[in-house]
Amino acid sequence: MEQLGVGVIGAGYWGPNLIRNFLSSDLTDLRWVCDLSEARARKVVGPYGGVSVTTELEQVLADPAVDAVAIATPAATHTTIGLAALDAGKHVLVEKPLAPTVAEGRRLVDAARERNLVLMCDHTYCYTPVVQHIRRLAHGGDLGDLQYLDSVRINLGLVQPDVDVLWDLAPHDLSIIDHILPPGTEPVAVSATGADPIGAGRSCVAYLSIPLSNGGIAHVHVNWLSPTKIRQTIIGGSERMLVWDDLNPTARLQLFDKGVEVATGVGEEERTQHLVSYRVGDMIAPALPEREALGAVVDELVTAVREERPALTSGDAGLRVLSILEAASTSLSEAGTLVPLEAQP
Amino acid sequence: MEQLGVGVIGAGYWGPNLIRNFLSSDLTDLRWVCDLSEARARKVVGPYGGVSVTTELEQVLADPAVDAVAIATPAATHTTIGLAALDAGKHVLVEKPLAPTVAEGRRLVDAARERNLVLMCDHTYCYTPVVQHIRRLAHGGDLGDLQYLDSVRINLGLVQPDVDVLWDLAPHDLSIIDHILPPGTEPVAVSATGADPIGAGRSCVAYLSIPLSNGGIAHVHVNWLSPTKIRQTIIGGSERMLVWDDLNPTARLQLFDKGVEVATGVGEEERTQHLVSYRVGDMIAPALPEREALGAVVDELVTAVREERPALTSGDAGLRVLSILEAASTSLSEAGTLVPLEAQP
Amino acid sequence: MEQLGVGVIGAGYWGPNLIRNFLSSDLTDLRWVCDLSEARARKVVGPYGGVSVTTELEQVLADPAVDAVAIATPAATHTTIGLAALDAGKHVLVEKPLAPTVAEGRRLVDAARERNLVLMCDHTYCYTPVVQHIRRLAHGGDLGDLQYLDSVRINLGLVQPDVDVLWDLAPHDLSIIDHILPPGTEPVAVSATGADPIGAGRSCVAYLSIPLSNGGIAHVHVNWLSPTKIRQTIIGGSERMLVWDDLNPTARLQLFDKGVEVATGVGEEERTQHLVSYRVGDMIAPALPEREALGAVVDELVTAVREERPALTSGDAGLRVLSILEAASTSLSEAGTLVPLEAQP
Amino acid sequence: MEQLGVGVIGAGYWGPNLIRNFLSSDLTDLRWVCDLSEARARKVVGPYGGVSVTTELEQVLADPAVDAVAIATPAATHTTIGLAALDAGKHVLVEKPLAPTVAEGRRLVDAARERNLVLMCDHTYCYTPVVQHIRRLAHGGDLGDLQYLDSVRINLGLVQPDVDVLWDLAPHDLSIIDHILPPGTEPVAVSATGADPIGAGRSCVAYLSIPLSNGGIAHVHVNWLSPTKIRQTIIGGSERMLVWDDLNPTARLQLFDKGVEVATGVGEEERTQHLVSYRVGDMIAPALPEREALGAVVDELVTAVREERPALTSGDAGLRVLSILEAASTSLSEAGTLVPLEAQP
Numbered sequence A, B, C, D: 001m002e003q004l005g006v007g008v009i010g011a012g013y014w015g016p017n018l019i020r021n022f023l024s025s026d027l028t029d030l031r032w033v034c035d036l037s038e039a040r041a042r043k044v045v046g047p048y049g050g051v052s053v054t055t056e057l058e059q060v061l062a063d064p065a066v067d068a069v070a071i072a073t074p075a076a077t078h079t080t081i082g083l084a085a086l087d088a089g090k091h092v093l094v095e096k097p098l099a100p101t102v103a104e105g106r107r108l109v110d111a112a113r114e115r116n117l118v119l120m121c122d123h124t125y126c127y128t129p130v131v132q133h134i135r136r137l138a139h140g141g142d143l144g145d146l147q148y149l150d151s152v153r154i155n156l157g158l159v160q161p162d163v164d165v166l167w168d169l170a171p172h173d174l175s176i177i178d179h180i181l182p183p184g185t186e187p188v189a190v191s192a193t194g195a196d197p198i199g200a201g202r203s204c205v206a207y208l209s210i211p212l213s214n215g216g217i218a219h220v221h222v223n224w225l226s227p228t229k230i231r232q233t234i235i236g237g238s239e240r241m242l243v244w245d246d247l248n249p250t251a252r253l254q255l256f257d258k259g260v261e262v263a264t265g266v267g268e269e270e271r272t273q274h275l276v277s278y279r280v281g282d283m284i285a286p287a288l289p290e291r292e293a294l295g296a297v298v299d300e301l302v303t304a305v306r307e308e309r310p311a312l313t314s315g316d317a318g319l320r321v322l323s324i325l326e327a328a329s330t331s332l333s334e335a336g337t338l339v340p341l342e343a344q345p
Helices: A015-024 A038-045 A057-062 A075-087 A102-114 A129-139 A165-180 A268-274 A293-307 A315-333 B015-024 B038-045 B057-062 B075-087 B102-114 B129-139 B165-180 B268-274 B293-307 B315-333 C015-024 C038-045 C057-062 C075-087 C102-114 C129-139 C165-180 C268-274 C293-307 C315-333 D015-024 D038-045 D057-062 D075-087 D102-114 D129-139 D165-180 D268-274 D293-307 D315-333
Strands: A004-009 A028-034 A052-054 A068-071 A091-095 A119-122 A146-156 A189-195 A205-211 A217-223 A225-237 A241-245 A253-262 A276-285 B004-009 B028-034 B052-054 B068-071 B091-095 B119-122 B146-156 B189-195 B205-211 B217-223 B225-237 B241-245 B253-262 B276-285 C004-009 C028-034 C052-054 C068-071 C091-095 C119-122 C146-156 C189-195 C205-211 C217-223 C225-237 C241-245 C253-262 C276-285 D004-009 D028-034 D052-054 D068-071 D091-095 D119-122 D146-156 D189-195 D205-211 D217-223 D225-237 D241-245 D253-262 D276-285
Touching (some): A004 A015, A004 A057, A004 A293, A015 A028, A015 A293, A028 A038, A038 A052, A057 A075, A075 A091, A075 A102, A091 A102, A091 A293, A102 A119, A102 A315, A119 A315, A129 A165, A146 B217, A146 B225, A165 A189, A165 A205, A165 A315, A189 B205, A189 B217, A205 A315, A205 B189, A205 B205, A217 B146, A217 B189, A225 B146, A225 B241, A241 B225, A253 B225, B004 B015, B004 B293, B015 B028, B038 B052, B068 B075, B068 B293, B075 B102, B091 B102, B091 B293, B102 B119, B119 B315, B129 B253, B165 B189, B165 B205, B165 B217, B165 B315, B189 B315, C004 C015, C004 C057, C015 C028, C015 C293, C028 C038, C028 C057, C052 C057, C057 C075, C068 C075, C068 C293, C075 C091, C075 C102, C091 C102, C102 C119, C102 C315, C119 C293, C129 C165, C129 C225, C129 C253, C165 C189, C165 C205, C165 C217, C165 C225, C165 C315, C189 C315, C189 D189, C189 D205, C189 D217, C205 C315, C205 D189, C205 D205, C217 D146, C225 D146, C225 D225, D004 D015, D004 D293, D015 D028, D015 D038, D015 D293, D028 D057, D038 D052, D052 D057, D057 D075, D075 D091, D075 D102, D091 D102, D102 D119, D102 D315, D119 D293, D119 D315, D129 D241, D129 D253, D165 D225, D165 D315, D189 D315
Parallel strands (some): A004 A068, A028 A052, A068 A091, A091 A119, A146 A217, B004 B028, B004 B068, B028 B052, B068 B091, B146 B217, C004 C028, C004 C068, C068 C091, C146 C217, D004 D028, D004 D068, D091 D119
Antiparallel strands (some): A146 A225, A205 A217, A225 A241, A241 A253, A276 C276, B225 B241, C146 C225, C225 C241, D146 D225, D205 D217, D241 D253
């Protein structure tokens, strides 16, 4: 089967990881690396033959052997580069966040749809074995009704010069939540609070509360100022509950046969006093395969292009994440006001 | 020195703990246990001599040998019982929360002040060695400027029939925060969100964001639906940071010589790009004494009465906690609206 | 059904726990507490009616309403007291170790057998839910062939004035191992090493290696000088492996679907190079009931007496544990010489 | 300053790590990689220029620009290759264990001494920040008298086709112990027990007890059949105790201000009953630098050559480790008999 011809735009922080995975995949043929700094691009490509280096996006887009373009540049440039690539008939893989605003993100989504091209977001975490396992559980009904989802992503992190902690870290949590929520359970609004206690000029701590359409709630805590690193997601479901502790390699995912249920069809008084039932059973830590998520991202890009279908983490998914980020920013600037989300695309 | 004569009102959930500590203290003479159920009172008192049992509050208040009354009844009854006790000239120790509303709490505080009597809140956690240690660090400046305080108190807990998770669990976190915050750093408002995903008729999950007067933020997560038990407080300070994990007896308190600082007196551009400095040093887990907190509560009650001074966890402290609870309830019912707190008493 | 009349001999360290459990059981009628110090006995009995206190063993043994005697005195006195009790026709529950020597232990076992009386050892750990669960797994074949068993019991412990760390702590590990090993898999010898690095006059650190009849090995590490408390047992089986961490209440027992197997019936060369197979699957932490082990000890004593059968932790079990202890002491004094164990009773 | 010319012999399991570190060091000039398989050597060298590949050891030794040779071949070949290299006037870095027998190891040590060449053992762990920190503490007296040292290195590991678990894993523990023990405290003997419960034809579980000259004890547990990975060393000292948990990156080294002491100059009776004193203080987890140990190995090789002094992990150190391994093998085959160690070189 023919390989997918690929050009990578941006050889900075994340680009090298994409480049490494495109190079090691049998399904892709990396043809170009484009960066403002030719030296940086050349250094990342290293001794590998067959990969050209340029500072001109046009050169990449003009190459008919390039089927798809992967964009790993700062978010502010995603729209211009993405639209140019789509206009040139290239499929697009774009880093998170999809675009700096919902409006611009929608232009990318619309452009891809009109041209029947794949627009895929690199929501890398969604391709980890653990998130795929959780998605299967949630979509398959094994968790029951989703009661709440609590995601903590904190450590002593770099204070970024251009974005606040919300835009730096929360895209991970929000793309995971988007991927996990079963069809029909949707975020309906967001209330965000935060602080900049060190005077950095942007929030360094942020909390997002996201009511869900089924009466549940999702919550995200992102923080650059924590003495301890925590990457933990807790999900409560009516059938099962789970804890995903990404820093615990021996039991990364713990599935609890625990639950709380309220019987229905009874009076208010009885319900709360007598008919709350608790269930406490075994805990299972399923064996998960070891696999680099970016390899699966590359596979999905190629497969989506071949099968002419939306990618698992499509432009629409990127737009949903972007909608929450934008609404959260608004809420953050209005001290936690609940900002409703439009009906999801 | 003469013992303090004490009567305990309420022999239900918490009363027996108070009774046990009053009995074992050399400083107190437990004279009465009063409960609606005489059988329950008698059972709790057990074989101990010298303790009378009654269902009539008046009997306790009429006894001139009773100097102080400890109230361990449901919150709705605190005001009536407390005012009666103060009117009878008794000092009062009252369970958390001080009263069901700020207005009623204020009546208790005012009554005690007018009569020069001690009104003490049983904020038990404030008397644990770990909280006392943290308070010393925070008040003594060892933590530097308080940047944020994040408190998580979650487990598979009983869905209470009369209160939501906010009023059930958050009083612990709020009384601890009140005790730790150094003078001059005050909560200024609260935004609360939550959910009742099991249809219990009251919030089972709640999140509180509390902006502080110094630009920092406090946050509380209380949850009855968690598969895993977490009792963890993280405090970020400009000089030191700490993690208090109450379920880790071998290193309950971890003090990190870590920090992030932004240099002052420089332009916006330079500040964020060049002048954020990180410091990573040793971690110290201080040896903490093993001691039951309630024993220290009893000691403090006796000492405050003898020295005719407010207790460490005074009625005012209870009122401050109550103010946040009440504002949080309002915010919760208004989907996270930021509710300002009055200037603290 | 009639209650079992019981007398407890010894009201020191462990006696009060026995007394509390005999008092709270519906199956037993505690009639006597006997101790060299009448004051201590009286204090332990407290306000409970119906329990007599004495310093004379004969008084207890002379009471026809006493069916069984529980001996919680120093090991050196077990034989005399136990034989007297058996001679008086009383069933006997005795603290670990059964007796100070195998020879004396055998006299107790023989005396009980001749008189058709129950002689039970209080191997308390064997009655915990976790050990009972492990025993079911091991005896039921769920673990497959037992490959090794590694038991660590260390902390900063009291240097006992009369026994070394081997006789103080290892009886726990050895009684657990005895309880878990499936029929047909037996300890065949013991090699013990240790040290007294603080000059206490007795070993404060000891290691026991115990070859098993199936080619496997058991090992015990007991230590009074450890900065950290560890109570961990690892068991490798051909079908499953497990970790019991007694200080981890949320996953006390972890059962791993992991294993290593060598195919049989092939040449030496092939076996080791090609036919070692590894299996890595899920981990399960089974839900275990919360229950005080001593309550189950009391139940078992009563049931064994009623059903006229040996107790689960019989005199024979105590004798097996004692045999290993005695052999280990010999090995310890001979710098690790392997001391064979007699065929097990 | 001139770079050290280096040849690496063996491009199998560990060789590539050496090659990577020699390539990235400014102090060394990697000139040759020699392997039985030229293809493997070439693959490991990759696109790097200036490194020649050969299957002939003689070619490497004949190159006058080669100052030192690093030997990463199976242990059975260390002596022949090492002696050839020393005869050719090359300094030698050799993987653990130094040689397959003490006699052969001594030939290497003697040959290096006669020729005034550096013979260095690649005891990699000794160059980790944590072991260097522990060595400083132990040699500087901060731990006080070393009471015991307990090292556990277990996981579900590959059953090696040519060596047992003792020779596969214990060299790590023994080289660390050798590095940490302060001058004057020496291993005096070893008792080893083990088992091959899967019929692999070699021990898969082994325990080593090593009495020390100061009355303390060292113990090593190595195991290929454990469901859980443990890399933990506990050291008890009269002044301080420590736990090194290599799988806990946030508190890899924990230093406890704890201890047990027996007063001296008193009678036996008093000593054990009254004069054992316990001290429990803070725990400190020192900040340790992040650094690859092999980089420090390369630095030490170059520096030892330049300064014409023995390397920190000299041939003598390798010989001491080898002596314990050999004695342990003897003890293992004699069921735990205590095998004395000769006075250390």
